[in-house]
Amino acid sequence: MNQHLKHIVVLGGGSAGWLTASIIAAEHCCNSPNGVKITLIESPDVATVGVGEGTWPTMRQTLSRIGISEKIFFRECDASFKQGSQFRGWVNGSDTDAYYHPFVLPEGYFEANLHNYWRRQFRGASYADTFTSQTHLCKKGLAPKQMATPDYAAVVNYGYHLNVGKFGQLLQRHATSKLGVNHILDHVTGVNSADNGDIHSLSTHNHGELKADLFIDCSGSASLLLGKHYNIGWRDCRPYLFNDRAVATQVPYSDPEAPIASTTISTAQNEGWIWDIALPTRRGVGFVYASEFTSDDQAEQNLREHIERDTSENIFSSLNIKAIKFDPGHRHQFWHRNCIGVGMSAGFIEPLEASALVMVELAAEMIRDDLPTNREMMDYTARRFNEKFLYRWDRVIEFLKLHYVLSQRKGEYWNAHRNPESIPESLSEKLMLWKHRPPSELDFDRKGEVFPSASYQYVLYGMGFNTEPRSTYKVSDNDATIEKFIAMNRQKLTKYINALPSNRAMIKHLLR
Incomplete structure (x- = not known):
């Protein structure tokens, strides 16, 4: 002993x-x-x-601590930058249905009640776009660091695709x-x-x-x-999250100089969702689904249609398709x-x-x-x-379920995910609370939370969730403070746009 x-x-x-x-x-x-x-x-x-x-930003500290150079990591692992996730079609499937879950906190997140101001002044705009610069950098295909930035240091927070x-x-x-x-x-x-x-x-x-x-x-x-x-x-x-299958493949770029997306793109489908991860030499694309609602053949057909619609090429028959089964x-x-x-x-x-x-x-x-x-x-x-x-x-189960519960998409698969009996009790209670106030760090008070409260806000308000402001909310002081943060955010964005290279240019620099 x-x-x-x-x-x-x-x-x-x-x-x-x-x-x-x-x-x-x-x-x-x-x-x-x-x-x-x-x-x-x-x-x-x-x-x-x-x-x-895909990794989280924590991987930068992990690699540094075990002694692997970031340049070697990029060269050996066909790596690219990840600055968060983009969700397409998860709300209602319309052409404009998209939002981001970035890796940075909203500007002024711990200093002011951002939600109430956004709800009154910017409700037509994205919550993440209003309070972060990172979503704008992702849309422009810009890297999260400059060519002179040291290994693992960042201008804006990032993880990796690999x-x-x-x-x-x-x-x-x-x-x-x-x-x-x-x-x-x-x-x-x-x-x-x-x-x-x-x-x-x-x-x-x-x-x-x-x-x-x-x-x-x-x-x-x-x-x-x-x-x-x-x-x-x-x-x-599976009483909460039903997916237990995936079909995946690797899609080559038609143009070797094509832009490299720095978000994992998750696109909702009628019976599941598709991931799209951009690496320097190819993309990893896969369809995640539940065998209870979709056959394996139909899943492969859904993946085929998505790839051919996205690439405008009939290349699916030449790709190596991998079937994955898992027990959630x-x-x-x-x-x-x-x-x-x-x-x-x-x-x-x-x-x-x-x-x-x-x-x-x-x-x-x-x-x-x-x-x-x-x-x-x-x-x-x-x-x-x-x-x-x-x-x-x-907490992982709860956060993933949040994406499905808030969707307005129709169909048996999505209806089943919204069934109250399939929602963890802890999430149901939080959703009741969040109808009256935004998620805060008080809801997740353990050190090393898997998903912080800001992540819940990005998903909630990206999916159109409504938090009613308190009638006793004090407006004046809070608004003035938030306007300073928004101005600061705009200044950062202007500076970043002028200084940051594209993802592909930055990766080429690391490889050299």
């Missing part, structure tokens, strides 16, 4: 396994004789399934060559228990027994340790005894708002920061970890 934790085994590679191993190894001196030893084992035959091609397969390969090379992570390609043939119920070791085909003090399950949806060995239950989230939900526990599930072994809801990679980051960072020094501390650490991530998964 009091022996020091000396060896961690990560089961599974891909972006989840290598990101987790790298984050822990960089902090705990894995390449030092006195550090924690980390071994990552993965099957040589099982291809990893990428969880997505080739997730290449990302896993970069992390593998960096973790093994720079961070001291031991890499084993082999088949795990058995899981061996200790007398107290912990995992004692993994049996392998060619490397004998792998003993460790802590095992991290990054084996994807198979969840070989947390799911199959420990039989930790699965919370099915998460484990009832994520850390059990000396085993932790990270990535899809812990949970996956759906690609909307790109929460998959950030949940890996958050889990790996908490393991890194709270890594128990011995077995005696582990159960206490596990309780904290489980409580934190049960809360986080609830």
Whole structure:
């Protein structure tokens, strides 16, 4: 119980396994004789399934902390900038139906009640457009930084779009060559228990027994340790969010110098939605849907029609189409005894708002920061970890559901999403509250919230939600303050437009 934790085994590679191993190894001196030893084992035959091609701004700090140059990251991962998400057709499907969820806070967000002013003075204009410059930069295809801006620094906040397969390969090379992570390609043939119920070791085909003090399950949806060995239950989230399928492909640019969008474009369809992620060399496009409402053949036809309408070319038959099945939900526990599930072994809801990679980051960072020094501390650490991530998964479900609940689109799929029985109670209560006041940081008061209150405001008011102002609202002082913020925002925008390069020009500079 009091022996020091000396060896961690990560089961599974891909972006989840290598990101987790790298984050822990960089902090705990894995390449030092006195550090924690980390071994990552993965099957040589099982291809990893990428969880997505979008990150949050948190990835900049993660990459910097583990020691990867941003220039190398762009070169090796076919990366581009992401400044938020754009939602098309989610309100009613009209030609003008579009709004943004940017990565910056509204100007003056913590200093004044922006909503009431916007509702009276700018109701015909977008909430995000009124109080941020970032949406305007996205419309103009401008980068979030200048060519002289240092690695990971920003003029406006940004994350990344990336080739997730290449990302896993970069992390593998960096973790093994720079961070001291031991890499084993082999088949795990058995899981061996200790007398107290912990995992004692993994049996392998060619490397004998792998003993460790802590095992991290990054084996994807198979969840070989947390799911199959420990039989930790699965919370099915289909009562709230119905999507469980996707068909995806990679679409080449007809013009190699075509502009590169810096938002994930999410376009609503009659029975689902389509993502469009722009990388420097191609676009990743996929249709997310629920098998309860749409057949696989119809889903592929919907994707075909969208691509051919968008590109004005009959290219679908030449593209490689990938079918993806997933069970939306998460484990009832994520850390059990000396085993932790990270990535899809812990949970996956759906690609909307790109929460998959950030949940890996958050889990790996908490393991890194709270890594128990011995077995005696582990159960206490596990309780904290489980409580934190049960809360986080609830917030992910709640925020994704918000997009569907507020839609006015017709049809069985959208009607089912608006059914009151499919809305989490916590979200129903918040929507009642937000009819009378805007979302605020008081509604989400935990450190490290997955989605801050500003994100809820962007979606609520982008979708046309109405918050009635209080009759006791004091106008004069608040209005004068907000007008200063709006003027400040306009000045920033003018400066940025004159100083920022296009996305493609900035990426070319990084690659040079």
